[in-house]
Amino acid sequence: MNGNTTTVEVRNLLGEATRLKIDGYRLVTLSGVNTGPDQVEILYHFDKDLTLVHLRLAASREAPVPSISPIYPAAFLAENEIQDLFHIRFHGLVIDYQGTLFLPREMESTPFCRYDRSETPRPVSPDPQSAKSAGGA
Amino acid sequence: MRTSVIPFGPQHPVLPEPLQLKLTVEDEVITEAVPALGYVHRGLEALAQNRDFHQMVQVTERVCGICSVLHAICYCQGLEDIMGITVPPRARYLRVIWGELLRLHSHLLWMGLFADSFGFESLFMQLWKIRERVLDIQEATTGNRVISGTIRVGGVSRDMDARQVHWIADQLTWVAHQVRQIEPVLREDFTIRRRTEGKGVLTSAQARELGAVGPVLRASGIAQDIRQTGYAAYGELDFEPVTATAGDCHARCMVRLGEIDQSIDLIHQALDRLPGGDIRSEVRGRPQGETLMRVEQPRGEVVYYIRADGGKTLSRVRIRTPTFANIPVLVKLLPGIFLSDVPVVVLSIDPCVSCLER
Amino acid sequence: MNHALIILGIGLVAGPLLGGLAGGLDRIVTARLQARTGPPVWQPYYDVIKLMAKELVVVNGWQAFCVYSYLFASMLALILFVMQSDLLLILFTQALGAVFLAMGALASTSPYSQVGAHRELLQILTYEPLLFLVGVGIFLETGSFKISVVMQWKDPLILKLPLLFAALGYVMIIKLRKSPFDLAASHHAHQELVRGVFTDFSGPLLGMIEIGHWYDTVLILGICSLFWATGPVPMAALAAAAYATIILIDNAAARLNWRWMLGHVWAMGLALALVNLICRHQG
Amino acid sequence: MFKMTPQILRNLISGPATRAYPRQIRPPFPATRGRLVNDIAQCNFCGACAVKCPSVCIEVDRHLSRWSFAPHICVCCGVCVEICPRHCLRQEPATGPPAAQKEMVALDAKS
Numbered sequence: 035m036n037g038n039t040t041t042v043e044v045r046n047l048l049g050e051a052t053r054l055k056i057d058g059y060r061l062v063t064l065s066g067v068n069t070g071p072d073q074v075e076i077l078y079h080f081d082k083d084l085t086l087v088h089l090r091l092a093a094s095r096e097a098p099v100p101s102i103s104p105i106y107p108a109a110f111l112a113e114n115e116i117q118d119l120f121h122i123r124f125h126g127l128v129i130d131y132q133g134t135l136f137l138p139r140e141m142e143s144t145p146f147c148r149y150d151r152s153e154t155p156r157p158v159s160p161d162p163q164s165a166k167s168a169g170g171a
Numbered sequence: 172m173r174t175s176v177i178p179f180g181p182q183h184p185v186l187p188e189p190l191q192l193k194l195t196v197e198d199e200v201i202t203e204a205v206p207a208l209g210y211v212h213r214g215l216e217a218l219a220q221n222r223d224f225h226q227m228v229q230v231t232e233r234v235c236g237i238c239s240v241l242h243a244i245c246y247c248q249g250l251e252d253i254m255g256i257t258v259p260p261r262a263r264y265l266r267v268i269w270g271e272l273l274r275l276h277s278h279l280l281w282m283g284l285f286a287d288s289f290g291f292e293s294l295f296m297q298l299w300k301i302r303e304r305v306l307d308i309q310e311a312t313t314g315n316r317v318i319s320g321t322i323r324v325g326g327v328s329r330d331m332d333a334r335q336v337h338w339i340a341d342q343l344t345w346v347a348h349q350v351r352q353i354e355p356v357l358r359e360d361f362t363i364r365r366r367t368e369g370k371g372v373l374t375s376a377q378a379r380e381l382g383a384v385g386p387v388l389r390a391s392g393i394a395q396d397i398r399q400t401g402y403a404a405y406g407e408l409d410f411e412p413v414t415a416t417a418g419d420c421h422a423r424c425m426v427r428l429g430e431i432d433q434s435i436d437l438i439h440q441a442l443d444r445l446p447g448g449d450i451r452s453e454v455r456g457r458p459q460g461e462t463l464m465r466v467e468q469p470r471g472e473v474v475y476y477i478r479a480d481g482g483k484t485l486s487r488v489r490i491r492t493p494t495f496a497n498i499p500v501l502v503k504l505l506p507g508i509f510l511s512d513v514p515v516v517v518l519s520i521d522p523c524v525s526c527l528e529r
Numbered sequence: 530m531n532h533a534l535i536i537l538g539i540g541l542v543a544g545p546l547l548g549g550l551a552g553g554l555d556r557i558v559t560a561r562l563q564a565r566t567g568p569p570v571w572q573p574y575y576d577v578i579k580l581m582a583k584e585l586v587v588v589n590g591w592q593a594f595c596v597y598s599y600l601f602a603s604m605l606a607l608i609l610f611v612m613q614s615d616l617l618l619i620l621f622t623q624a625l626g627a628v629f630l631a632m633g634a635l636a637s638t639s640p641y642s643q644v645g646a647h648r649e650l651l652q653i654l655t656y657e658p659l660l661f662l663v664g665v666g667i668f669l670e671t672g673s674f675k676i677s678v679v680m681q682w683k684d685p686l687i688l689k690l691p692l693l694f695a696a697l698g699y700v701m702i703i704k705l706r707k708s709p710f711d712l713a714a715s716h717h718a719h720q721e722l723v724r725g726v727f728t729d730f731s732g733p734l735l736g737m738i739e740i741g742h743w744y745d746t747v748l749i750l751g752i753c754s755l756f757w758a759t760g761p762v763p764m765a766a767l768a769a770a771a772y773a774t775i776i777l778i779d780n781a782a783a784r785l786n787w788r789w790m791l792g793h794v795w796a797m798g799l800a801l802a803l804v805n806l807i808c809r810h811q812g
Numbered sequence: 813m814f815k816m817t818p819q820i821l822r823n824l825i826s827g828p829a830t831r832a833y834p835r836q837i838r839p840p841f842p843a844t845r846g847r848l849v850n851d852i853a854q855c856n857f858c859g860a861c862a863v864k865c866p867s868v869c870i871e872v873d874r875h876l877s878r879w880s881f882a883p884h885i886c887v888c889c890g891v892c893v894e895i896c897p898r899h900c901l902r903q904e905p906a907t908g909p910p911a912a913q914k915e916m917v918a919l920d921a922k923s
Contacts, residue, residue, distance in 0.1 A: 035461050061382050063491035065476040079463060084400050086463060108382025108499045136209040136528060145217045177640045184719045229866035229889045287719050290708050290784030293820050296563035300829050314845035320889040328894060352819060360815040362709055362783035511786045514721045564823040566830050781814040
């Protein structure tokens with residue numbers, strides 16, 4: 035892949051993101067790839083003066099991933115999308131659509147991980163106010 | 172007036188496509204804006220898992236009608252990167268020509284819609300009249316008006332002869348002449364400046380933080396254009412990113428106006444230097460590996476993350492469209508402006524909802 | 530008595546006929562200015578006939594009452610004009626109609642309609658003082674508010690009151706819902722308020738509003754033509770020239786917001802009108 | 813102030829740029845990709861077009877020697893024309909007539 039890739043863990047993700055932000059990197063986007071029944075790989079793509087840097091995170095459907103949207107506000111839409119399509123939970127999203135950004139509320143499965151969404155509880159937002167305003171999407 | 176919530180969309184006359192903005196309005200001033208998406212989500216990324224990688228070219232072209240060629244170019248470049256295919260020079264130049272024609276018609280389309288957003292109908296009609304000529308060029312060279320269908324993995328599927336090259340150059344001269352007549356209106360007209368100057372100001376620091384792309388980023392004074400990386404034949408052509416410093420809606424319009432001239436110039440350059448030779452290299456084997464490919468679309472940088480594991484189909488195609496990156500900007504810009512300026516600010520980021528919801 | 534009835538009939542029939550024709554010509558001229566062919570000249574009539582044939586859906590009774598009142602007030606204002614009545618009476622009757630239209634829009638709960646009505650009231654507030662000053666100017670020149678007196682006046686008023694006529698131009702742009710002042714409702718619903726003040730009217734009620742607008746158009750063009758009331762030909766020519774100019778401005782300007790409208794129209798319009806009046810009556 | 817005025821006056825003089833469409837039709841460009849046509853006499857029913865079609869609009873039945881095509885699903889990409897080994901497929905410059913229903917076009921070798 036063009037650009038350096040660093041593998042990160044859930045615990046040092048926010049630290050790495052902060053370091054890149056201080057270095058003046060711009061968040062390009064996040065990509066999710068389904069790698070196993072319970073595993074989703076999340077790639078964070080950053081850019082500075084047309085040079086790319088990637089962070090690779092192996093996330094589990096069981097444990098929530100900290101959201102980088104407080105550091106990079108641009109991430110909130112991409113994180114919500116991954117939440118929709120891969121049923122990964124993000125903690126601390128700036129605007130949390132609770133899995134209804136693209137999918138209707140009554141949708142029972144996630145498009146990229148072929149299993150029933152009712153198996154695991156819906157991602158819970160820590161901020162009920164933003165959840166209310168984002169509801170009905 | 173009391174606080175009220177205005178559902179701006181999904182069906183709204185000034186929005187070309189279904190996007191909903193829940194606007195909390197106090198005395199015609201927006202206090203909060205929450206976007207609601209998903210009205211036209213088609214799951215094209217998931218479709219990659221049951222179409223082979225050649226067929227996916229046509230699927231990516233249909234992510235969005237307006238950015239069609241550039242989606243296909245980005246996807247094909249990604250695959251060529253994974254498979255190590257060298258694209259013949261003539262094909263690279265033809266990709267530039269079609270890509271820039273697309274940018275030309277997209278910017279004219281956007282300017283028309285922008286004019287319509289502040290109620291300037293005659294300007295809207297005039298710009299779309301010019302755009303029609305660009306679409307004619309596309310149809311005469313690619314065979315289709317909007318979704319060209321000429322980009323293939325490893326090259327392009329259609330060539331153009333010397334007569335067509337001359338004809339395109341003539342038509343573009345007409346387009347350039349027409350744009351020059353319209354330019355003072357967009358640049359200086361009192362009512363337009365009144366409606367666009369100082370509206371939706373985005374500073375360069377905010378643009379960077381919110382991940383703005385394309386003309387929105389360049390209008391805030393950051394000279395970043397993915398074409399500078401020199402993909403296709405851009406490395407061999409002369410151009411400078413068009414920038415503006417004000418960061419408001421008028422600056423975004425001026426950046427796009429500058430890019431219209433730039434596109435015409437780039438097509439002329441590419442037509443002059445069009446090399447001979449093949450237009451397509453052979454594609455053997457199946458892709459294996461991963462890549463991230465970026466291309467500058469009319470609306471900004473489009474990102475394709477492609478992962479292939481040696482099968483006939485790709486294991487993951489992730490498309491990050493420019494509008495997806497600019498929605499956080501919109502959410503930031505809307506609070507504090509007047510209701511009458513909402514269409515102007517919303518359209519100034521050039522929202523393309525079908526791009527946004529692959 | 531019989532004579533009065535005939536005039537009344539002319540007012541009732543000529544209003545929508547001429548107003549619709551003006552609308553149709555407007556659409557063709559606008560289309561040509563935009564390099565389009567445009568609809569047939571009878572299109573406004575087709576539109577209204579189609580609206581009238583639709584199912585009647587009323588949000589609430591108050592809304593329907595307001596529409597009937599608006600149509601009645603607009604008709605009455607034109608009939609008073611044709612009967613060459615008092616100019617002040619005419620102005621207040623048409624203002625009443627305009628307010629009823631805004632009240633009808635306020636009767637529904639749609640935010641588009643509400644904001645549209647709010648802006649409509651601001652527009653009325655903006656042009657009414659100017660319209661009143663036009664009446665005053667005519668009175669100071671001819672010595673009467675009666676249109677019958679104005680019609681007998683030998684000299685064209687526009688030569689004495691050119692700036693006041695320019696001020697009337699602002700009123701016409703606002704009243705005919707043209708750019709840059711088509712804030713409350715633009716003709717083709719391409720604005721942030723959808724169709725603003727008309728959003729919640731539909732079917733026959735919208736058709737009636739359209740007919741009311743035809744009466745208004747004829748009335749405002751009639752007031753405009755008073756500035757050259759030496760015969761039917763110059764009257765028609767002046768009205769047509771004014772209308773053409775407004776169409777031209779409509780196509781050469783973007784829509785502005787109400788803050789600018791209020792400030793600019795009051796400052797410029799009132800200044801033009803007052804300067805004209807002071808110049809005429811100081812010297 | 814009114815920068816648009818010269819432009820709109822020019823439009824008024826030069827007449828409309830639009831066409832009265834059903835009565836006046838612009839001839840299509842020679843390169844236009846319209847409706848897909850199969851010269852069935854040349855076709856050997858190999859099925860390559862059906863396999864490669866991105867929109868899955870072509871069906872080929874070897875046993876019945878039948879080639880059928882759904883014109884309303886076709887996206888006019890021209891992939892089938894490019895890969896056809898017998899060169900019996902081509903795209904006409906004109907698009908097909910409007911239709912009230914989506915119908916398949918079926919061509920048999922015998923007919």
